[in-house]
Amino acid sequence: MPESPSNEFAVLRVVAVKGRAPAAAVAVAECLGLSVEEVDQRFTDLVDRGLAKSTPGGLRVVGPGRERVAELVAAESAQVDRAAVAALYERFCELNDELKEIVTAWQLTDADTPNDHTDEAYDAAVVARLSALHDRARPVVAAVADLAPRLAPYSARLDSADRRIAAGDHSYVTKPIIDSYHTVWFELHEDLIGLAGLTRADEAAAGRGA
Amino acid sequence: MSVLVQTADAPADRFDPVEILDGGSTACRATIGGKAWSVNRMRALGLPVPPAFAVVTAECDRYYASDRTLAEDVWSHVVAGVRHLEEVTGRRLGDPAHPLLVSVRSGAAVSMPGMMDTVLNLGMTAQVEAGLAAETGDAAYAADTHRRFRELYRSVVLGDEADAPIPVDPWEQLRAAVCAVFDSWESPRARTYRRHHGISGLNGTAVTVQAMVFGNMDDRSGTGVLFSRNPMTGEKPAWGEWLARGQGEDVVSGRCTPQPLEALARLLPDVHAELLSASATLERTHGDLQDIEFTVESGRLWLLQSRSAKRSAAAAVRVAVEMVDEGLIDPATAVRRVSADQARALLRPELAGTDDSGSDLVARGEPACPGLVSGVVVTDPEEAEDRADAGEQVVLARVTTSPDDLHGMIAAAAIITEHGGSTSHAAVVSREIGTPCVVGCGAGTVTALAGRTVTVDGSTGQVWLGVREVRDVEESGLADLLRLVEWARPLTPLAVYRTAEFRSEHDGGAGIVDLDEAGEEWRSALVEGRGAQGAILETDEGVAEALRAGAAFVVVPFLLPALLAAVHAHEAAGAQ
Numbered sequence: 001m002p003e004s005p006s007n008e009f010a011v012l013r014v015v016a017v018k019g020r021a022p023a024a025a026v027a028v029a030e031c032l033g034l035s036v037e038e039v040d041q042r043f044t045d046l047v048d049r050g051l052a053k054s055t056p057g058g059l060r061v062v063g064p065g066r067e068r069v070a071e072l073v074a075a076e077s078a079q080v081d082r083a084a085v086a087a088l089y090e091r092f093c094e095l096n097d098e099l100k101e102i103v104t105a106w107q108l109t110d111a112d113t114p115n116d117h118t119d120e121a122y123d124a125a126v127v128a129r130l131s132a133l134h135d136r137a138r139p140v141v142a143a144v145a146d147l148a149p150r151l152a153p154y155s156a157r158l159d160s161a162d163r164r165i166a167a168g169d170h171s172y173v174t175k176p177i178i179d180s181y182h183t184v185w186f187e188l189h190e191d192l193i194g195l196a197g198l199t200r201a202d203e204a205a206a207g208r209g210a
Numbered sequence: 211m212s213v214l215v216q217t218a219d220a221p222a223d224r225f226d227p228v229e230i231l232d233g234g235s236t237a238c239r240a241t242i243g244g245k246a247w248s249v250n251r252m253r254a255l256g257l258p259v260p261p262a263f264a265v266v267t268a269e270c271d272r273y274y275a276s277d278r279t280l281a282e283d284v285w286s287h288v289v290a291g292v293r294h295l296e297e298v299t300g301r302r303l304g305d306p307a308h309p310l311l312v313s314v315r316s317g318a319a320v321s322m323p324g325m326m327d328t329v330l331n332l333g334m335t336a337q338v339e340a341g342l343a344a345e346t347g348d349a350a351y352a353a354d355t356h357r358r359f360r361e362l363y364r365s366v367v368l369g370d371e372a373d374a375p376i377p378v379d380p381w382e383q384l385r386a387a388v389c390a391v392f393d394s395w396e397s398p399r400a401r402t403y404r405r406h407h408g409i410s411g412l413n414g415t416a417v418t419v420q421a422m423v424f425g426n427m428d429d430r431s432g433t434g435v436l437f438s439r440n441p442m443t444g445e446k447p448a449w450g451e452w453l454a455r456g457q458g459e460d461v462v463s464g465r466c467t468p469q470p471l472e473a474l475a476r477l478l479p480d481v482h483a484e485l486l487s488a489s490a491t492l493e494r495t496h497g498d499l500q501d502i503e504f505t506v507e508s509g510r511l512w513l514l515q516s517r518s519a520k521r522s523a524a525a526a527v528r529v530a531v532e533m534v535d536e537g538l539i540d541p542a543t544a545v546r547r548v549s550a551d552q553a554r555a556l557l558r559p560e561l562a563g564t565d566d567s568g569s570d571l572v573a574r575g576e577p578a579c580p581g582l583v584s585g586v587v588v589t590d591p592e593e594a595e596d597r598a599d600a601g602e603q604v605v606l607a608r609v610t611t612s613p614d615d616l617h618g619m620i621a622a623a624a625i626i627t628e629h630g631g632s633t634s635h636a637a638v639v640s641r642e643i644g645t646p647c648v649v650g651c652g653a654g655t656v657t658a659l660a661g662r663t664v665t666v667d668g669s670t671g672q673v674w675l676g677v678r679e680v681r682d683v684e685e686s687g688l689a690d691l692l693r694l695v696e697w698a699r700p701l702t703p704l705a706v707y708r709t710a711e712f713r714s715e716h717d718g719g720a721g722i723v724d725l726d727e728a729g730e731e732w733r734s735a736l737v738e739g740r741g742a743q744g745a746i747l748e749t750d751e752g753v754a755e756a757l758r759a760g761a762a763f764v765v766v767p768f769l770l771p772a773l774l775a776a777v778h779a780h781e782a783a784g785a786q
Contacts, residue, residue, distance in 0.1 A: 016614060017612075017613050017614055018613060018614060018616070019591070019613065019614030019615065019616050019617050019618075020616075020617050057617065060592075091361075100633035100634070100638070101633055103633065103638050104632065104633040104637070104638065107638065107641045107642070108641070109520070110520030110521055110522075110526075111520060111521075111522055111632070113523070113526075113549055113551050113552055113555075114551055114641070116549075116551065116750060118750075118778075118782065120407075121320065124320065124403075124407070127403075128325060131399060132325070132326075132327035135327070135365060135366070135369070136327070136361075136362075136365040136366070138365075139364075139365060162399075166399050166402050166403055166406075167402060167406060168406045168407075174638060174642055175642060176616055176620075176639050176642050176643065177616070182638060183613070186613050186635055187613050190612055190613050200610060200612050201609045201610060201629075204609060204610030204628075204629035204630060205629055205653070207629075
């Protein structure tokens, strides 16, 4: 297999961001548009190099792996056009405020009432809002990929969640663990914070990153 | 399942291509779309709503029949519609001295994904921006409005051709936006959605064009939101917030801190009085608690939107019961207004002795997911996972959560964060996994609580030191709930008994099956008895299933949640 440091970074970062590699390499391969064989090989490399360990729940990045990810994220961030990232991040944050409201409306019909998903008109209206937001997010996500090619797969991942929702699979709105719209969006947010050279805690304190 | 939507109350060809929404339109929802319909209805009630018109749904059909072109006679009606907006507002499209800006929205009889979203501030040009800056004395606002317009227009109207220039002629902008709304009717996503949901029988979408009003025009301008009663408690009088010299987005985004409504009463007493009277009219008309968005432009009140308000469980019950007493709704409507989940929320166990707000209260934040749990505070998600695996009950405390905290969150019995509100990642995930969660407890909470045993109340947002005792709520002590119980009983064939009061002579008590004993087989067990008991009956699904199985009665800890679940399931079944 040809040595491709950017793919190594991509795989390590996905595992780190998700906290745990999904049980099969195939899920990570799908995320990144890589072959299952390559991802399997990279998993083995990560374990061999002491950056990750195998656990019953899946591959877990350990201390040295986390340090390595932080270095790679910092290096990536140092290479990009900071002003362009900052401008994009601001646009993302505006969309993020809306996304959070939509996702909350999906879960709660009001502050105290969980959405039991029996009201089809209500659900359709929320899905419509999400879909309209996705249309407006697409150019932003595409522009992110232009700045940092490693983040290019986010476009396809969000499109995929959006398609599944439109086809009626509503678990792809907010369900954790699977690549639901909220899951992918939040991982993108994490990567944008890294790319902008910011930290999650600072962003949260500023009311943007929680 | 298939939905055939009623196309029109009257033949659609009775309507001109454009309906002026001044309260005189007789078009139904299917003809002009839900948004336009409600604008017209508010105008018919004599309420001040920014002037608007709608291009009717039949024109969407014609647009496609003529190969996606807007017929000239339709366009001349649109132009006449804009002239009407100009007349009412005293502004003109594209006029830098007094610019008219409009919003353009899609509006089918049902909302669906893939349809064009709203374009705001259409009519904006470089000259208009300069004019608006002079008129409002706020150049930054004018520039921001222009930027928002460009972004929305580009993504919503230009879409895939996002690099194409935005027309500098406002009329061209309008024509393109109207066509974009019609085009979006046949977008792949909208078609997929209609096919998947079996929606047929619709002409297409309508287009609503409405004048924008400015809350930042001068010192006698502003924007706000009004609830016809307090949405937290359900109490009268009306409750609201006001932001002087603010535009709509400022309040929604939380960028500025609004003032209580009394500030408006002091500044513009007539407007305040008019607003309260509009609120009463809307509440009476809809027979429900209203959430009203309004803007005041140079001392003139405009209502932007009125809808049934979101409300707390306590407010839902109180408003429903008081509106019956006030003769606004009948008891059956009151019962429909309260969900079983809201009743459950009010009957959740409380902490014993919470009213002695003593020193044991160690943190307070925003409730994100209800539930009452005790555990030891762990600050690292991996440690949380490991200790939970070892059988310990842990509370995961984080400054804020990241995606990689997910596995620790799943392992934890409760989650607390320092930063973030009820829409934050921690809040969203906790609701998905059903884990009690309090967010936004403030800086320093994590360090202060690390290693200590706490009790987390996800319903109130409170965190207490130690393992707190829990006390059950007495349903029989809550008068409003008991009235709803009496109103709900005649609306369902299912009899409901409280566990503590059930006797074997009740309703053939001998024929009762215990669904807890049946485990996974509870559905088949239901058919075997005349009545049933068991934890599954404390959910909507369990009660609905009991109804379907023809059970005569159920025995549950609380009456109201089961009765409401039965009434709602019974009515949903009847509607199909």
